[in-house]
Amino acid sequence: MIVSHLTRLCSPLRAASSFVGWVAACVMTVGLATAQAPKVKSASASIVQIPTFSSIESADRSTDRTTVQLRRFRDAAGVVVAVRELLVVDAQTLQAQAHSLTFLGVDGHLPGSAVSQKWQQTYAKLANLYFEQSFHVRNLTKAQANYTLHDIGPSVRAGRGARRTVVFPSQLDKSIWLLDVDCATGLVLYAVEFDVQLRVLSEVEVVTFSASASLPLVTVSSQAATFGSAAAQLGNPVGLVNPANHAVAEYSLHKVEVRVDPWNGQQKLVLGYSDGIDQFFVTQRPGSLDPFAGLPGAGTLDAGSTIARYRDQAMTALMFWDDGVAFEVTGSGALQRLDDLAKQIYAQALSQ
Amino acid sequence: MLRLRPAVPQELASADLLEGVYERAIETMEQVPLVAEIGRGIQTPASELAEHPASLLESSTAEAILSQPPMPSDVTWARVRQSVRAEAQTFLSRHLVLRRLPFAMAIVAASVVITFVVRGTGEHLPTITFSDLASPPSLEMTVLRHGPGH
Structure with missing residues (x-):
């Protein structure tokens, strides 16, 4: 039993070591872009600190910066799309951080083109979510508990000295991150997201960097966001479910907010859960129609209760409806434990 | 012969x-x-017949009948008390159940009738199944991960 326990314990570590070795061997060719691979140079004579979760989290929260960065995706056809953005982060206080993410253009497409306009409209609606989707240490304690950092060596990014680092999860149903961390500021200048089969899911690369920023002051609400306060903000509609009794192991609630859906203008309650780095969401939209109402057999006893599921390597989406509320459980593609969470929430909704 | x-x-x-x-x-x-x-023949003396047949009491059997039997020990008496109480309780329980059984059955029957009347043919919690989609749905997550082409 001891041997098997050690074997299980060592499996993520062995996988981490293998991944680190693979990255070190492929250091010149990693990433979605085929060109612009940085040259690896020796670190400067100044003392280079090995990045830690604490240093990354602290830098992200407290360092002003203005950067131009490339965000790369694979679209539905599998084609790589590179979107150029302007990110301004003004770390005004420890509790409040103002940020602004602005669309600049799509590489390979002229400004004003149909593709460029579509992306511009998307960023106008979801810029804040794109910023949140980037690599962040969302909870330092949980990140230290659920991930390990492996320093690979020196690198150069945006003309600055950096340390190449791998963030490896203890549970292998999450993404692996390869980072270039700025030696001077501790900020992440380059982040590549891999799945456990080492397929690249996303990439954000800083191309220009300035350690300064200025944005209007943000106000921090004195009221802590809870499910109850968010439901009250929506008018306490019937059918909302507080999934407080359901959990996905190492994830915990880290964000509660009421947002307006950018496509239909409906208000919705969004609960964000995080394990320190990865995150998934439980979204509830009251006043919604049953999307399955028009299907044959709907509304009969034989119809049963159905959760619509979509999963690919990059994302998981689980959708169901009950009592006028449309539910969504969304997260990364590898996190299949979300299926059970969706079932539990649906069962709770049906029993209310 | x-x-x-x-x-x-x-x-x-x-x-x-x-x-x-x-x-x-x-x-x-x-x-x-x-x-x-x-x-x-058996001849009883007349004097004996005139008096109370005390001779009968002289026998060990009579003596045993008329004498007080020995009291049981405290432990024995406690066991006897427990068994008597258990018997009494069982009797009472059976008695109460038998007395209340018709009433309970009436309640159950009424509940069943009310359930069918109010809820029609009766409701059952349906099983939850998954239906897999071939293409990504129109959600924020889809746009965040795959862009606005969906």
């Missing part, structure tokens, strides 16, 4: 001989003490 019973001699079949045998038997028996005792 022994196959056939021999005939009785004429002399033994005579009445005079047989009567003589009877007389000799009576004379003999009259001289035996047991016969004399039987002839006398």
Whole structure:
């Protein structure tokens, strides 16, 4: 039993070591872009600190910066799309951080083109979510508990000295991150997201960097966001479910907010859960129609209760409806434990 | 010779001989003490009959009947009490259940009737199944991960 326990314990570590070795061997060719691979140079004579979760989290929260960065995706056809953005982060206080993410253009497409306009409209609606989707240490304690950092060596990014680092999860149903961390500021200048089969899911690369920023002051609400306060903000509609009794192991609630859906203008309650780095969401939209109402057999006893599921390597989406509320459980593609969470929430909704 | 019973001699079949045998038997028996005792019969003295038959009380059996039996030990009496109480409780429970059973059955029957009347043919919690989609849905997550092409 001891041997098997050690074997299980060592499996993520062995996988981490293998991944680190693979990255070190492929250091010149990693990433979605085929060109612009940085040259690896020796670190400067100044003392280079090995990045830690604490240093990354602290830098992200407290360092002003203005950067131009490339965000790369694979679209539905599998084609790589590179979107150029302007990110301004003004770390005004420890509790409040103002940020602004602005669309600049799509590489390979002229400004004003149909593709460029579509992306511009998307960023106008979801810029804040794109910023949140980037690599962040969302909870330092949980990140230290659920991930390990492996320093690979020196690198150069945006003309600055950096340390190449791998963030490896203890549970292998999450993404692996390869980072270039700025030696001077501790900020992440380059982040590549891999799945456990080492397929690249996303990439954000800083191309220009300035350690300064200025944005209007943000106000921090004195009221802590809870499910109850968010439901009250929506008018306490019937059918909302507080999934407080359901959990996905190492994830915990880290964000509660009421947002307006950018496509239909409906208000919705969004609960964000995080394990320190990865995150998934439980979204509830009251006043919604049953999307399955028009299907044959709907509304009969034989119809049963159905959760619509979509999963690919990059994302998981689980959708169901009950009592006028449309539910969504969304997260990364590898996190299949979300299926059970969706079932539990649906069962709770049906029993209310 | 022994196959056939021999005939009785004429002399033994005579009445005079047989009567003589009877007389000799009576004379003999009259001289035996047991016969004399039987002839006398069971005679109870008159004094004994006039009084309470105390002699009967002298027997060990009577004495045992009339004497107080020994008291059981405390442990024994506690066990006896427990068993009596258990019997009484069982009797009471059965008695109460039997008395209340018709009432309980009436409630159950009424509940079933009400359930069918209010809820029609009856509701059951349906099983939850998954239906896999071939293409990504129109959600924020889809746009964040795959861009706005969906």
